[in-house]
Amino acid sequence: MASKYDIIVVGSGPGGYVAAIRASQLGKKVAIVEKESLGGICLNWGCIPTKALIKSANVFEYISHAEDYGITVKDAKVDFTNMIKRSRDVANGMSKGVQFLMKKNKIDVIDGFGKLKSGKKVEVEHDGKKTEYSADSVIIATGGRAKELPNLPIDGKKVIEYRKGMSLEKQPKKMVVVGSGAIGVEFAYLYNAIGTEVTIVEYMDRIVPVEDEEVSKALAKTYKKAGINIMTSAEVTSVDTKGSGCKVTVKTKKGEEKLDCDIVLSAVGIATNLEGIGLEDVGVSTDKGKILVDDFYKTNVDGVYAIGDIVHGPALAHVASAEGIICVEKIAGENPEPLDYKNIPGCTYCSPEIASVGYTEKQAKEAGYDLKVGKFPFSASGKASAAGAKDGFVKLVFDAKYGELLGAHMIGANVTEMIAEIVAVRKLETTGHELIKTVHPHPTMSEAIMEAAAAAYDEVIHI
Ligand SMILES: Cc1cc2nc3c(=O)[nH]c(=O)nc-3n(C[C@H](O)[C@H](O)[C@H](O)COP(=O)(O)OP(=O)(O)OC[C@H]3O[C@@H](n4cnc5c(N)ncnc54)[C@H](O)[C@@H]3O)c2cc1C
Secondary structure (H helix, E strand, O other), X not given: OOOEEEEEEEOOOOOHHHHHHHHHHOOOOEEEEEOOOOOHHHHHHOHHHHHHHHHHHHHHHHHHXXXXXXXXXXXXOOOHHHHHHHHHHHHHHXXXXXXXXXXXXXXXXXXXXXXXXXXXXXXXXXXXEEEEEEEEEEEEOOOEEEOOEOOEOOOOOOEEOHHHHOOOOOOOOEEEEEOOOHHHHHHHHHHHHOOOEEEEEOOOOOOOOOOOHHHHHHHHHHHHHOOOEEEOOOEEEEEEOOOOXXXXXXXXXXXXXXXXXXXXXXXXXXXXXXXXXXXXXXXXOEEOOEEOOOOXXXXXXXXXXEOHHHEOOOOOHHHHHHHHHHHHHHHOOOOOOOOOHHHOOEEEOOXXXXXXXXXXXXXXXXXXXXXXXXXXXXXXXXXHHHHOOOOOEEEEEEEOOOOXXXXXXXXXXXXXXXXXXXXXXXXXXXXXXXXXXXXXXXXXXXXXXXXXXXXXXXXXOOO
């Protein structure tokens, strides 16, 4: 291991490892410091293992409804232990993949806890031994962890966060999920689909509150139909974990309610890993738990950069990676454009899936736009009918004056794959009329995008 590098990256999540690879492609001598497993939360405890578990739930749901497709299957059972094992195997495989990529790109991997030191140095502590490395540029990409609410302390046994939620030894019979953002509703879907009785407690007046209101309504309708109990405008005030289960006290508009369950899953957001990494010693400015950076991820300290969940902006893997690439391209003297935070897709992999980008209808109205809104339900789509996936819709929000696509909001099967078209269309400043004239293959779910655009301009064919 060398002691001097062009770039040292601290943290190997999708921000850090992607930045390291891009830096290496640009001819830099790079090291990456990681205290746990390569790939960060995303590969090990976030995006990937949750999707592996959700796939198991999808398979079970399919089999349970096989008769709808003219297939008879008897005695399908969930093997929870093997479901968890599969998810862990997938995550471990992905982490090994990052290990391979580090080797391929000649990036030195330094095991241990990295701490920023003045003079662009990083001290790495491993097994009680401290070693110092120096670099021309240091990128902090230490990411985040589950946020903990004061009235909902996580004990790791009955009150758990996402890591434990995807590695439980036993399937809970009853679970309360606190918070209905992407992580909360994904876990709620997953456990409900495999037979756990699930209650969602959400502080706001609707689930998935960052999404368009119609999407929230549609998800709530499907979830209720699937047997998920939803409490909105509700707050967990305490959890009593004495005894064999948990007694959860929930404050609602109607008064206090008590819920019994085996497990409470806290999914109330993300806290950042900025403690103990030397930020104060070196004088790096922070604000509300995030490192402050400019458009190219430079902090106030010369030679120190920060990307990913540790900086302001959406806490998403693809955002972290995009920031990492822009950051190192700028360091290497290239001329990257700043990231367009208005065109970042957000996806939730519950069933039905949710995908959105840009303004919601309400936000666009509040911003003063005169709107044309088009909506196409999957119940009118041939592919959706054939697939038995008629729940959901595509909703597009256009600026009436110039035809600019201000936002897209989708709920239904495969929409997390479909949203990339919208992101490209918005990047290319495609108008509503151009979208209508863009021939989409038949039969596909993506035809609903073309039809929703047509609906906005009173040209829709299939409704
Ligand atoms: C359950 C769950 C599901 C998610 N699903 C999705 C999804 O479907 N799509 C999506 O886009 N996003 C998803 N996310 C969010 C996504 O995981 C994060 O946005 C992303 O991982 C952030 O990347 P990052 O590189 O900033 O940091 P992280 O992935 O958090 O990685 C940071 C790394 O730094 C290491 N580290 C921290 N401090 C130090 C130190 N001092 N020294 C050395 N190493 C250190 C950590 O061990 C970790 O490996 C999900 C998150 C969770 C929790």
